[in-house]
Amino acid sequence: MWEDAPRQLAPALFAEFNADACVEILDVDEFLQRCNDTISRQTRFSESGLLHERVEYYAPNRKVERDISEARWLPFFKHGSYSHQEEYRLAAALKGGA
Secondary structure (H helix, E strand, O other), rough: OHHHOOOOOHHHHHHHOOOOOOOOOOOOHHHHHHHHHHHHHOOOHOOOOOEEEEEEEOOOOOOOOOOOOHHHHHEEEEEEHHHHHOOOOOOOOOOOOO
C-alpha cells in the first residue's frame, strides 16, 4: 500500500517523466479519500472504482506477485529497468472496461 511507498524528490525523475513540476501530497489518506469520492460519483467508473497500488517491477524471466490474468492489475506492472522510479499509481477503468 501507499504507506510503504518511498517518498523521494529526485530531480532526475523530472526528465524521465518529461515533467516540469511536482505536487507534494501531505495528507495521503485525505487525497486518496477525495479521489475515491470523486471516482465513485462518476457513472463511467462505477464498475472499477478507484484502484491504487505500488507498481510491481518485473523481469521477463521471473514470476510476478500479482495475477497477470486480472486486467485490473495491468496498470501496475512496469519493466524492472524502471524500478528506480518507485511509482505508486492510481487508476480507474471506464464502465464496460477492465
